[in-house]
Amino acid sequence: MNLPDRAEALALLRKAGCPQNVIDHCLKVADLAVEVAEACAKRGIAINIQLVEVGALLHDIGRAKTHSIEHCVIGSQIVTEMGLPDEIARIVERHVGAGIPLEEAVQLGLPPREYIPQTLEEKIVCYADKRIDDGKRVSLEETIKKFAEDLGEDHPAIKRLKDLNAEIIKLAGQDFH
Numbered sequence: 001m002n003l004p005d006r007a008e009a010l011a012l013l014r015k016a017g018c019p020q021n022v023i024d025h026c027l028k029v030a031d032l033a034v035e036v037a038e039a040c041a042k043r044g045i046a047i048n049i050q051l052v053e054v055g056a057l058l059h060d061i062g063r064a065k066t067h068s069i070e071h072c073v074i075g076s077q078i079v080t081e082m083g084l085p086d087e088i089a090r091i092v093e094r095h096v097g098a099g100i101p102l103e104e105a106v107q108l109g110l111p112p113r114e115y116i117p118q119t120l121e122e123k124i125v126c127y128a129d130k131r132i133d134d135g136k137r138v139s140l141e142e143t144i145k146k147f148a149e150d151l152g153e154d155h156p157a158i159k160r161l162k163d164l165n166a167e168i169i170k171l172a173g174q175d176f177h
Contacts, residue, residue, distance in 0.1 A: 001085050003050050006030075009057040016078055017064040024135060030056035032137060032176060033128035039172035040120065047120055048087075055091030056125045058084075062092065069108050072096040072115065087121070094118070095126045098147075098161035117164075120171070127168045130161060131176065139177065140165050 004012065013023050033056035037049045062075025076093035080086075099116035106112050117123040130143050140161070147158050169175050 001048075001051070001087065003054045003085065003088070006053060006057065009054050012058065012079075012082060013061055013064075016061050018061060019063075022060050022063045025132060026057050026060055028132045028135060028137070029059060029125070029128045032056075032131055033124050036124045036128060036168060036172050036176060037121075039174055040124075043171070043173050045120070045171055047124075051087055051091075051121045052124050055088055055121060056128055058088060059092055059095045059125050059129060069096060069110065073111060087119075090119075091117075091122050091125050094122050095129050097157045098130060098164050099126065100157075104156075116160075123164060123167065127164055130164075137177070 010023065010027075013026060018026075030053050033052050034049060037047050037052040040047050041049060058075070058079055060071065060075065061078050062071030062073070064078070065071070065074050072093050072095060076089040079092055080089045094115050094117045096115055100108065100110070100114075101116060102112060102114050105115055117126045131137055131140070133142065133146065144158055144161060147155065147161060151157055
């Protein structure tokens with residue numbers, strides 16, 4: 001798999017027209033995602049750290065065109081048109097929420113398919129994205145509070161977020177404060 005390096009990924013964000021605040025967010029998400037991936041690797045878990053880093057850097061590339069939920073689909077199309085591997089396109093497409101199942105995707109007006117992260121690399125980028133808010137690392141509790149405010153306290157995305165957090169902690173052997 002031919003992946004861009006960090007500098008090339010940042011150049012792709014700029015070429016797509018991402019504003020600097022989105023690029024700054026992507027850098028923070030990438031730093032956390034690499035930290036999680038390295039913790040997993042130290043525990044003997046097979047993981048492509050470069051894929052995690054590049055996927056995290058490019059996860060919000062769709063925000064060059066829209067800040068709606070559709071940025072995941074648009075971003076996936078952008079990286080595909082740039083000739084990047086399908087693994088990157090899937091990370092970009094599946095990073096939203098804590099994963100979005102088919103029924104919710106349809107309700108949200110997204111193309112009808114699952115937007116649930118499947119691979120460890122996809123899960124780590126999704127997780128890291130939820131732990132970075134307003135330029136800083138936030139606790140899981142802060143993220144849950146924001147989800148509850150935006151979606152309602154009993155929304156299924158909160159359970160998905162808690163499950164994703166538990167899976168990452170188990171795999172990495174630590175929490176990421």
